[in-house]
Amino acid sequence: MTFTRRRMLVLAAGAAAIPILPLAPIPAFASAEEAAKLMADFAAGKEAVAGKLKLTAPEIAENGNTVPITVDVDSKMEGDDLVQSIVIFADGNPRPEVATFHFTALSGTAAATTRMRLAKTQNVIAMAKMSDGTVYMDKKEVKVTIGGCGG
Amino acid sequence: MGYTRRDFLQFTFNAGVAFGAAGYLSNATRALAQQKLTQDDLLRFESKGQVTLLHFTDVHAQLRPVFFRPPDTNIGVGDNAGIPPHLVGEEFLKAFGIERGSALAYAYTSLDYADLARSYGRLGGLDRTATLVKAIRAERGDDKVLFLDGGDTWQGSYTSLKTNGEDMVECMKLLKPDAMTGHWEFTFGQDRFTELVEQMGYPFLASNVFDSEWDEPAFDNAATFVKGGVKVAVIGQAMPYTPIANPRWMFPKWSFGIRADVLQKNVNEARAGGAEVVVLISHNGFDVDRKLAGMVKGIDVILTGHTHDAIPAAVQVGQTLILSSGSHGNYLGRVDLEVSGGRVTGHSSKLIPIFADIIAPDPEMAAKVEEVRAPHAAELSRVLGRTESMLYRRGNFNGTWDDLICQGIIKERDVQIALSPGFRWGATLLPGQEITLEDLYDETSMSYPAVYRNEMTGAQLKEVLEDVCDNLFNPDPFLQQGGDMVRVGGMTYTCTVNQTIGNRISNMALAATGEPIDPAKTYTVGGWASVNEGVEGPAIYDLMEGYISGLKTVSVQERQAVKVIM
Numbered sequence: 001m002t003f004t005r006r007r008m009l010v011l012a013a014g015a016a017a018i019p020i021l022p023l024a025p026i027p028a029f030a031s032a033e034e035a036a037k038l039m040a041d042f043a044a045g046k047e048a049v050a051g052k053l054k055l056t057a058p059e060i061a062e063n064g065n066t067v068p069i070t071v072d073v074d075s076k077m078e079g080d081d082l083v084q085s086i087v088i089f090a091d092g093n094p095r096p097e098v099a100t101f102h103f104t105a106l107s108g109t110a111a112a113t114t115r116m117r118l119a120k121t122q123n124v125i126a127m128a129k130m131s132d133g134t135v136y137m138d139k140k141e142v143k144v145t146i147g148g149c150g151g
Numbered sequence: 152m153g154y155t156r157r158d159f160l161q162f163t164f165n166a167g168v169a170f171g172a173a174g175y176l177s178n179a180t181r182a183l184a185q186q187k188l189t190q191d192d193l194l195r196f197e198s199k200g201q202v203t204l205l206h207f208t209d210v211h212a213q214l215r216p217v218f219f220r221p222p223d224t225n226i227g228v229g230d231n232a233g234i235p236p237h238l239v240g241e242e243f244l245k246a247f248g249i250e251r252g253s254a255l256a257y258a259y260t261s262l263d264y265a266d267l268a269r270s271y272g273r274l275g276g277l278d279r280t281a282t283l284v285k286a287i288r289a290e291r292g293d294d295k296v297l298f299l300d301g302g303d304t305w306q307g308s309y310t311s312l313k314t315n316g317e318d319m320v321e322c323m324k325l326l327k328p329d330a331m332t333g334h335w336e337f338t339f340g341q342d343r344f345t346e347l348v349e350q351m352g353y354p355f356l357a358s359n360v361f362d363s364e365w366d367e368p369a370f371d372n373a374a375t376f377v378k379g380g381v382k383v384a385v386i387g388q389a390m391p392y393t394p395i396a397n398p399r400w401m402f403p404k405w406s407f408g409i410r411a412d413v414l415q416k417n418v419n420e421a422r423a424g425g426a427e428v429v430v431l432i433s434h435n436g437f438d439v440d441r442k443l444a445g446m447v448k449g450i451d452v453i454l455t456g457h458t459h460d461a462i463p464a465a466v467q468v469g470q471t472l473i474l475s476s477g478s479h480g481n482y483l484g485r486v487d488l489e490v491s492g493g494r495v496t497g498h499s500s501k502l503i504p505i506f507a508d509i510i511a512p513d514p515e516m517a518a519k520v521e522e523v524r525a526p527h528a529a530e531l532s533r534v535l536g537r538t539e540s541m542l543y544r545r546g547n548f549n550g551t552w553d554d555l556i557c558q559g560i561i562k563e564r565d566v567q568i569a570l571s572p573g574f575r576w577g578a579t580l581l582p583g584q585e586i587t588l589e590d591l592y593d594e595t596s597m598s599y600p601a602v603y604r605n606e607m608t609g610a611q612l613k614e615v616l617e618d619v620c621d622n623l624f625n626p627d628p629f630l631q632q633g634g635d636m637v638r639v640g641g642m643t644y645t646c647t648v649n650q651t652i653g654n655r656i657s658n659m660a661l662a663a664t665g666e667p668i669d670p671a672k673t674y675t676v677g678g679w680a681s682v683n684e685g686v687e688g689p690a691i692y693d694l695m696e697g698y699i700s701g702l703k704t705v706s707v708q709e710r711q712a713v714k715v716i717m
Contacts, residue, residue: 062406
């Protein structure tokens with residue numbers, strides 16, 4: 001039996017190998033510095049603090065092609081305690097910006113769920129901007145594995 | 152002539168050493184080794200309070216008693232270095248005050264294993280477990296006892312494979328578990344899994360399994376019982392990395408994960424609903440549960456499985472007791488709880504090693520086991536060969552069963568390098584035993600058995616080894632998947648345990664020539680149990696049946712394919 005290179009990679013390395021297959025030109029991976037610059041731009045001079053924003057992500061991705069994440073801000077969603085937007089970055093993906101969610105008082109709550117592709121183990125970062133300019137941040141490392149042998 | 156207990160133990164040990172090489176101990180010697188241990192001794196327990204929890208886990212479809220050699224290597228990393236369950240051999244004996252050569256030394260360590268196995272006989276057997284469960288229910292009163300199945304119950308034998316888990320479900324029903332969680336159960340595929348859960352007649356609980364499309368709970372997370380007048384909530388936690396360690400395509404409907412936040416919410420709900428005791432029946436693995444116990448508040452007892460650790464009594468972490476009841480049906484775990492004012496005020500706990508020659512089989516279960524095995528009797532007992540070496544699997548890096556499997560793959564698939572997954576299930580054969588078809592399936596029974604043949608570069612091979620090694624030795628237990636290191640044939644390497652992913656594996660070389668493995672060069676590689684869909688190749692049990700039948704006499708030298716550095 002003969003195997004093509006593609007077949008071999010899929011067999012040997014599992015789902016996580018798929019993103020690195022040479023199917024299409026792959027942009028250079030963003031450096032963590034590029035993500036840091038985008039984060040600084042979003043914070044607009046404020047220091048991002050931990051606390052009200054909670055990012056939920058798996059410790060290990062079941063499928064790097066579609067990793068579910070949830071962001072949730074503990075907010076009254078009125079007056080100064082109003083979330084304007086939440087942005088999500090993946091600091092190891094070719095383009096670190098993953099999603100931006102905008103909210104208004106009519107949103108009622110500031111929560112969102114989406115799925116994202118992660119090409120390798122990396123940090124997922126969520127930042128929330130409040131109406132008073134405060135910026136909250138939460139970060140989770142998500143491991144992308146090539147499939148194991150659990151007993 | 153009268154023996155003191157100490158004399159007797161000395162004698163047993165020496166006799167084992169003296170006669171071990173010559174073959175089996177005489178029946179008289181074996182009877183002597185066991186004469187002081189009785190069923191009553193094994194059942195003796197400091198009963199306490201109103202609630203008794205019985206824990207049974209990771210039987211891996213072993214209906215009958217087996218030899219199971221405990222690991223000689225079980226390295227803990229980070230906060231878990233050097234503490235249970237990461238103690239083996241002399242360190243284990245010292246930590247738990249067990250005398251070398253004793254019955255308990257045999258039950259818990261690999262020291263003098265073959266000799267002591269001949270003295271003390273096999274452990275386990277579902278008919279023996281049934282005797283103990285019935286005796287404890289009679290002693291305590293049925294209204295005080297919860298019997299909980301931690302999972303990995305349906306997979307791991309010839310009959311479980313041929314009946315798609317039906318044999319185990321039918322036998323377990325007689326034990327009347329109050330609830331169950333699981334892991335390998337899912338590898339029968341989501342349709343068969345659902346069918347068997349409906350058939351078993353008690354709840355399958357999983358707080359951490361969600362519908363992968365809608366992100367809604369896929370199963371009940373908890374069941375509530377009143378035992379001894381106390382309201383007890385039992386929450387289930389399935390193996391969090393089932394879709395990564397096993398083929399996700401077999402159960403695409405479900406998403407897993409540890410989901411500590413979800414668990415906390417479910418514990419809070421149970422408490423709010425009036426539960427005085429909260430029990431987690433878990434397939435997380437010991438180190439994951441130890442970390443979880445420090446994070447999630449309000450769990451009184453975690454009955455933990457998956458990593459196959461047998462620890463003689465519960466370990467306390469903060470306000471939570473963790474009982475780890477081993478595997479292969481070798482032990483029954485018991486925890487008694489005294490509850491007053493809505494909280495646990497006292498406890499006692501222990502594992503009962505199930506010495507099969509000492510505990511009387513329960514006739515009802517014995518008949519059922521016989522019934523499910525009868526249609527397969529001829530195949531089960533078919534002799535493929537004989538082994539001159541002890542064949543075992545458990546250990547962080549290697550076992551002789553996997554050495555034999557790697558040899559078989561190299562020969563039958565004509566490859567340079569073989570990989571065999573680091574499963575922790577699989578029984579042991581003593582030197583001199585025949586290898587039956589049943590024995591082979593005890594090591595290889597699974598629903599994705601194809602043995603692939605690939606080409607891989609040295610760099611890709613390293614990447615695979617690094618990835619699996621990080622699943623075992625990442626200092627964060629939440630990133631461990633609970634298996635052992637993938638076994639290698641045809642190559643050697645060095646593992647630096649306390650390094651980081653990408654930096655643990657070095658000195659990779661071909662075993663035959665010592666030639667270093669070149670990252671850029673291509674090698675032929677064979678292996679089995681790939682988690683990918685559409686893998687082609689013969690089933691591992693068929694391949695090995697041919698290989699062992701051809702050898703007739705198996706002899707596997709203990710070898711050091713892996714050099715371990717801390």
